[in-house]
Amino acid sequence: MSALIALASPILLFNTYSIIFEFNALGPKFIPLNIFELGLIVWVVTFGIRIDIAPPRDSPIRFNRARQKIYAYNFKYQWWNPFGKWRVSPVSYDWSQVRAERWSHIGAVSGGLIFKWGVELSIVEPGTNDVIDRFNLSTMDADVTTWAYICTYMQEGPDALPPPGPPKDHNDVLWCESALRLAPKVSWPPDMDLESRTAP
Template identity: 30%
Template sequence: MAKKPVNKVKRRASLSASENKKKEQHTENVDTQRPKNPFYRRSVLIPQAKRWQEDLPVQWLEHDVEPNAIWLNEKNDIWLEIPRYENQISWGGGDIFAFLLVPFILYSLICPFIFGMDVIIFLITFPAFVFFLSLFNLLIRMTYHTPRGTPVRLNRKRQKVYIYEHHRSSWNPWIDWPVEVRVFNWDEVRGEITYEAGRYNQGYQLHGAVCQPGTNHVRERFALTWTVGDKEALRELWCYCCHYMQHRPVPETARFAEHPQQWGHIHWPEVFDVESRTAP
């Protein structure tokens, strides 16, 4: 798909009084946290994120990129929803591997009837049956019941961000996989980019670091996107979120119109679904 041209955003000539105050406070905090050695590069946030790459501008400061979302689920005057797509094997052939296990499940089930009800045969075939059935169930649940793109909602009327988390088990398919919604004040969130290098995740990620008010001390972190190959796209996405929350103009469409395929559905808890989509 064609990538939108990137134009640098001109810096505003002046800031409002409240923005100037926030800028001065932020600059003072940054100056006290920066190492004295100019060649020693590290984050101003404490503690520093693992595999940290760079800190992004604070929400109320100017950005040197154009606002641009990678994908959009919904955008209106009250709330914005962006998906976070993961790259996992469970969406790239997990169902095929699951159905390849069916002959092993059937064989371990009927084996005692073929060779006789022997204790030794039962002790071998029953654990095999449980193992193959559990693996089959795990792959099916991860493929068809786990959402690939868990969303983040930004409500600019409430100035809050809502993080939809789906907690799945990588080994136990017989328990509940619960949904959790984390809620943070937007003005306490700082943007940062990290680098991930793994079997299924290799590239850059955009994270939100939730700081204690007026400080650079991080309480919690959450992902605004999972792995993306282009660091510039993450800078543009952060700029997009900041501009949207400040009621500044942002593009109506995202970089990509088509979304990756997924089977799992998103079910927001009713309380958070209503709160995240309405004004106070």
Template identity: 45%
Template sequence: MSRSKLDPPCVGWERDLPAPNDSPGVLEAFGDPPNHRNEIYLEFPRASFMWRGIWVIGGLVCVAASASLAGLLTYMYISRNYFPPAGIGLTALATIAVLVCIGGGSIRQDISCPLDEPIRFNRLRRKVYVYRFHYRWGRPFNSALWYVKPEVYDWDDLRAEVYQIYVPTVAYNSGVNIAVVKPGTNQVIDRFFFGHGLVPANYWKMAIAFMQSGPDALPKFDRPPRDWNNEDPGINLARRFAPKVKWPEAMDVESRTAP
């Protein structure tokens, strides 16, 4: 049975992907094309949340349910001069609070997450720039816990892992995480999400090929890159209100240029 090289492995670890200096293996042109590629840097799209727009609807349903329950309790107390026994009343109030938190977290998650969370691989600097969105789903009303903080990592300190987690009554949730290791070791000091499904594993292998051999080593896609910031969101409320990607100016310049 294979074991992870990393200490510790990610939750649901299934296998390690090639390391930065390993052979990338077979590359395929599937998934969204890279946002950008040239001799200096390669940028891939990276999204924390799938099926955006559904969370807004689910959140509104939760908020509506909590409002209905609160309205019923208010009506019973004011119009009927009746309030349920303490145990039932406290349960109802706790249910309202939980529904508000779930609803608020779902709505905020959908509209606060940037339209894209790109990752840039700068071949000449051997650096990786990650547009990271941080959030605390259980605390939707604390703005200090919901923010974008781009990070910079050394390419040689990154490792990728495929994970698979079983979600009861639903299916297996699979994807790829990227681990940041202490230089010269396999000790993990940080991790961030790379993507859902099989596409990010192919992206990772493409990143290795690019960092080793340049853009000519990448497969050709039959369609142009997606314009995440400027595409028509249609009736999708999440995409309509979500913030655009805006790199810090200095990091934007550094990530796109040679040393």
């Protein structure tokens, strides 16, 4: 998205110059088109900046075996309104509502085809298959293995698994990740933070 901003910014400046300084050369019939183009470019640049720095540094999902619940740090945004209020809405659901969906996409790039895949967690309405929420579990990673690990943990407990790696600090970013450094830190609501880390 940052590349899109880099391309759109000079066009925004040029278009603004055209409207202000070349009114006589272009004539009034081009003004509505220039204003529409200016608005479109402002939308693209604003959306690009916000999608880079508005989402939190990470979107963690917590699994609490004792409570049989999952907790997701859910970020909601409106692609069509970059000027609106984008917010984090932490949510919790019963483990019995969780389903896993594997997805894949194929796209064309200048060097050929690109393949992307991953696993999404879908939350269904109790007693139905109606999806009410979704969270990304993994992309281009050991997705099936990750889901199997989670299922084993939630059903059999940590003793049935190899020991996990060191815990990750969701706010720790590399020095070169400038957009993430501007992004809000992960901060769970205190009540949910305590509930997600403790037994009933």
